[in-house]
Amino acid sequence: MIKIYLKYLIFLTFLHCSFSFGIGNGSDEEEFTRSEILSILALANSNRNIILGSTRIFKSTVTSSINNTPLAISFDTSVYDTNNIFNLNDPTKVTINRSGLYYIQGQLSYSTNGTGIRKANLVLNDLSVIGSTALPAASGDLTNISTESTYRLNVGDFLRLQGFQSSGGNLDIVVNSGYSQILSVTKLSE
Structure with a gap:
């Protein structure tokens, strides 16, 4: 059994929605580059409810x-x-x-x-x-x-x-x- 450790915990708050996520485990170290974080932010922003x-x-x-x-x-x-x-x-x-x-x-x-x-x-x-x-x-x-x-x-x-x-x-x-x-x-x- 692989112990899962939270390597990164990012909280994002947007108008009308908020969510959090964490990734990484003891054997597979993952790091986010600046562009990856910006991509995640863009994806998160595009998935929130937008009033049409x-x-x-x-x-x-x-x-x-x-x-x-x-x-x-x-x-x-x-x-x-x-x-x-x-x-x-x-x-x-x-x-x-x-x-x-x-x-x-x-x-x-x-x-x-x-x-x-x-x-x-x-x-x-x-x-x-x-x-x-x-x-x-x-x-x-x-x-x-x-x-x-x-x-x-x-x-x-x-x-x-x-x-x-x-x-x-x-x-x-x-x-x-x-x-x-x-x-x-x-x-x-x-």
């Missing part, structure tokens, strides 16, 4: 939801849309125009009511739920809920943020300081 486009939309007014009825949120404001996927003429969805791997996050905040459950769903093409979070209703406070997914999407796919509640009656999805009724879509890679 980002969209963040929200609704600036209260949405009333009906008991036990899924509801697609109708957005009215774009914070930014470098993906160019949101259209105010079709405000309940974003339509993908470049295939790739995406990180999607939706956030909702329901009015105070301690009965039932609250859900936030990410719905793909009105067929599949690709992200879902369900929570029991908070008693005496808003119920804040978020859901997320990393998913490979194709040109023409569309996403909706859907709310659902079972309070026994109508319940508002409120505007909550930039937290509620928000959909974010970030392209991570081709």
